[in-house]
Amino acid sequence: MSQIFPKSANAAVRSSLFAVLTLVLFLGWVGFTLMRSSWLTKQSEYVEQPIQFSHAHHVGGIGLDCRYCHTSVEKSSFAGIPPTKTCINCHSQIWATAPILEPVRASFRDDTPMKWKRVTDLPDFVYFNHQIHVKQGVGCATCHGPVDKMPLITQATSMQMEWCLACHREPEKFLRPRAEVFNMAYEAPANQIELGLRLKKEYNVAGIEHMTSCSVCHR
Amino acid sequence: MDVSQKDKQDPLGALPIITPGYSYVSITDKLTALVLTKNTPTAWFVFMAVGFTLLMGLMVSLGYLLMKGIGIWGNNIPVGWAFDIINFVWWIGIGHAGTLISAILLLFKQDWRTSINRFAEAMTLFAVACAMLFPLFHTGRPWLAVYWLLPYPNVMGLWPNFRSPLIWDVFAVSTYGSVSLLFWYIGLIPDLATFRDKAAKPIVKKIYGVLAMGWRGSARHWYRYETAYLILAGLSTPLVLSVHTVVSFDFAVSNLPGWHATIFPPYFVAGAVYAGFAMVLTLAIPLRAIYKLHDFITMRHLENMAKVTLVTGLIVVYGYVCEAFFGWYSGNLYEREMLRLRMFDGYYPWAYPALLVCNFLVPQLLWIKKFRRNIAVLFTVAMFVNVGMWLERFVIIVTSLSQDFLPSSWAPYSPTRWDFMTFFGTIGLFTTLMFLFVRILPMISIFEMRTLLPEASTKSKPEGEAH
Numbered sequence: 001m002s003q004i005f006p007k008s009a010n011a012a013v014r015s016s017l018f019a020v021l022t023l024v025l026f027l028g029w030v031g032f033t034l035m036r037s038s039w040l041t042k043q044s045e046y047v048e049q050p051i052q053f054s055h056a057h058h059v060g061g062i063g064l065d066c067r068y069c070h071t072s073v074e075k076s077s078f079a080g081i082p083p084t085k086t087c088i089n090c091h092s093q094i095w096a097t098a099p100i101l102e103p104v105r106a107s108f109r110d111d112t113p114m115k116w117k118r119v120t121d122l123p124d125f126v127y128f129n130h131q132i133h134v135k136q137g138v139g140c141a142t143c144h145g146p147v148d149k150m151p152l153i154t155q156a157t158s159m160q161m162e163w164c165l166a167c168h169r170e171p172e173k174f175l176r177p178r179a180e181v182f183n184m185a186y187e188a189p190a191n192q193i194e195l196g197l198r199l200k201k202e203y204n205v206a207g208i209e210h211m212t213s214c215s216v217c218h219r
Numbered sequence: 220m221d222v223s224q225k226d227k228q229d230p231l232g233a234l235p236i237i238t239p240g241y242s243y244v245s246i247t248d249k250l251t252a253l254v255l256t257k258n259t260p261t262a263w264f265v266f267m268a269v270g271f272t273l274l275m276g277l278m279v280s281l282g283y284l285l286m287k288g289i290g291i292w293g294n295n296i297p298v299g300w301a302f303d304i305i306n307f308v309w310w311i312g313i314g315h316a317g318t319l320i321s322a323i324l325l326l327f328k329q330d331w332r333t334s335i336n337r338f339a340e341a342m343t344l345f346a347v348a349c350a351m352l353f354p355l356f357h358t359g360r361p362w363l364a365v366y367w368l369l370p371y372p373n374v375m376g377l378w379p380n381f382r383s384p385l386i387w388d389v390f391a392v393s394t395y396g397s398v399s400l401l402f403w404y405i406g407l408i409p410d411l412a413t414f415r416d417k418a419a420k421p422i423v424k425k426i427y428g429v430l431a432m433g434w435r436g437s438a439r440h441w442y443r444y445e446t447a448y449l450i451l452a453g454l455s456t457p458l459v460l461s462v463h464t465v466v467s468f469d470f471a472v473s474n475l476p477g478w479h480a481t482i483f484p485p486y487f488v489a490g491a492v493y494a495g496f497a498m499v500l501t502l503a504i505p506l507r508a509i510y511k512l513h514d515f516i517t518m519r520h521l522e523n524m525a526k527v528t529l530v531t532g533l534i535v536v537y538g539y540v541c542e543a544f545f546g547w548y549s550g551n552l553y554e555r556e557m558l559r560l561r562m563f564d565g566y567y568p569w570a571y572p573a574l575l576v577c578n579f580l581v582p583q584l585l586w587i588k589k590f591r592r593n594i595a596v597l598f599t600v601a602m603f604v605n606v607g608m609w610l611e612r613f614v615i616i617v618t619s620l621s622q623d624f625l626p627s628s629w630a631p632y633s634p635t636r637w638d639f640m641t642f643f644g645t646i647g648l649f650t651t652l653m654f655l656f657v658r659i660l661p662m663i664s665i666f667e668m669r670t671l672l673p674e675a676s677t678k679s680k681p682e683g684e685a686h
Contacts (some may be wrong), residue, residue, distance in 0.1 A: 004428050005433075103518040161375035
């Protein structure tokens with residue numbers, strides 16, 4: 001009886017075993033890379049705004065406190081987007097006729113708010129509260145990055161659940177004294193863990209059981 | 220030849236496991252001709268048409284489920300688990316006979332398993348496929364079930380709850396499915412090579428050739444084959460016990476009256492083998508008639524299966540007795556009340572007596588040899604057991620959930636037309652797969668049947684004695 005497959009079929013079959021394994025591993029690698037890529041998370045992506053507002057200039061250069069504009073960050077879930085009036089406080093005097101600021105003046109004149117686009121957006125099924133984080137000693141920069149050095153604002157972290165949980169599981173790695181929360185220049189000391197554990201106790205930060213319970217963030 | 224034929228006969232007068240008069244060639248010819256033929260029996264088309272129609276019903280019902288959500292099913296609080304879990308456990312249970320026949324009976328050298336192991340293993344695979352559909356679609360969004368069911372480092376930093384029996388179930392069933400598939404496929408390889416060599420059309424030759432993976436039947440091939448087969452049999456043996464044990468943990472680990480009983484694991488395993496053998500009988504009897512396999516699946520096989528059915532059925536009944544005794548002996552108000560409601564005046568007073576009729580009374584017929592050797596009686600008893608084992612899961616799940624601790628939260632459950640359509644749809648899926656299988660693959664292991672011939676043993680005996 002004649003052979004139905006040529007001799008090379010052996011090599012083809014053997015190599016196909018490796019090919020299948022490689023393909024599976026490759027697809028796995030693609031999946032895991034894509035899942036965490038900035039293409040999906042939108043991390044470090046610039047967002048077109050009505051005006052190219054520079055946090056680097058206002059925070060880093062002039063030295064405005066975060067709360068000058070984001071007034072409700074200490075007492076609300078929402079940090080707050082400043083009304084046009086906050087801009088006009090200064091810009092009625094400084095750069096009052098600069099062409100670049102025309103949209104701000106127009107907004108003030110017509111009493112229509114500026115349409116800022118949200119950069120850091122959590123899914124609607126996540127209940128996030130700024131107040132509690134600020135109160136427990138989580139610095140603005142811990143989540144939002146070095147805003148004082150960002151000419152245009154971008155999302156500084158992945159904002160994925162594993163990132164949230166990294167801190168909810170071990171808050172001592174990130175906590176700072178309440179007085180330093182808004183300090184953009186703050187640097188973690190060498191004994192951060194020791195300090196973090198002390199602050200955790202002092203501020204009554206809940207234990208891991210509570211902090212990683214589903215209903216803390218999904219209500 | 221005559222002497223050796225006599226050797227094979229049981230001194231107690233049991234029937235032969237293969238009708239005398241076959242040779243290596245005639246066995247091979249007869250079994251390959253079932254597939255490599257243009258004459259498909261009319262009955263095949265009838266079964267296929269029915270199965271395929273039901274399968275289309277499954278497609279419609281699952282499609283509608285994906286559009287609407289699981290609200291189209293009848294289960295709702297307090298009966299959060301109903302048809303989906305009943306059918307899951309029912310199908311998984313059915314699969315167990317295939318593994319028992321292929322693995323445990325192999326290790327115990329029960330050579331009568333040879334005629335029935337191949338299609339029983341196929342039955343296992345298809346039953347597992349049907350079973351897996353239910354929990355998967357009960358999630359409502361099966362595309363998300365990947366991270367609900369499987370542990371992998373996802374971006375949510377989230378893992379399944381390893382303390383939950385539901386995740387043990389995922390591992391138990393997927394291990395079971397993959398080991399069964401391997402076992403079945405490895406067993407098929409020598410027969411696929413026979414098909415490759417016997418096929419006339421070049422394309423058919425090529426297809427079976429690829430599937431046979433270059434099997435030439437050399438001594439080295441056989442040595443490796445036997446080793447692999449034995450290892451897989453060893454691996455499958457604990458699975459027969461473990462899979463349904465884990466399935467029973469879904470219930471026993473909770474503290475619901477009617478579920479929280481230590482008898483559950485052995486009781487479920489026995490039930491699984493019981494249901495499985497009934498299903499093997501349900502399949503073997505028509506297949507034997509359609510394909511005229513009376514010489515290979517003899518009365519001896521049917522009788523043996525009837526005996527296993529009877530024994531495992533009695534273990535199941537022992538489970539019922541234990542359940543009732545535990546409930547009463549616990550002295551617990553809720554356990555006792557659950558038993559009273561389940562047996563007498565709950566929402567489903569018909570279910571428990573019907574279960575006893577199907578699983579306890581009717582199978583007692585199998586004590587009598589005349590009935591064990593009567594095809595019509597056997598088939599009827601097997602059908603009763605199929606229904607009875609489904610009812611058993613219905614009783615366990617629905618009666619326990621619908622009336623638990625607080626009378627204020629009681630509510631009866633009734634299935635919707637979609638529940639039925641999905642259930643009968645999986646029967647269609649099973650039938651379709653089964654009949655596709657018998658059409659394209661050898662439903663009886665050809666090379667193992669050859670080893671049952673007297674020649675096979677007389678040839679090897681003198682050599683063995685010489686050493």
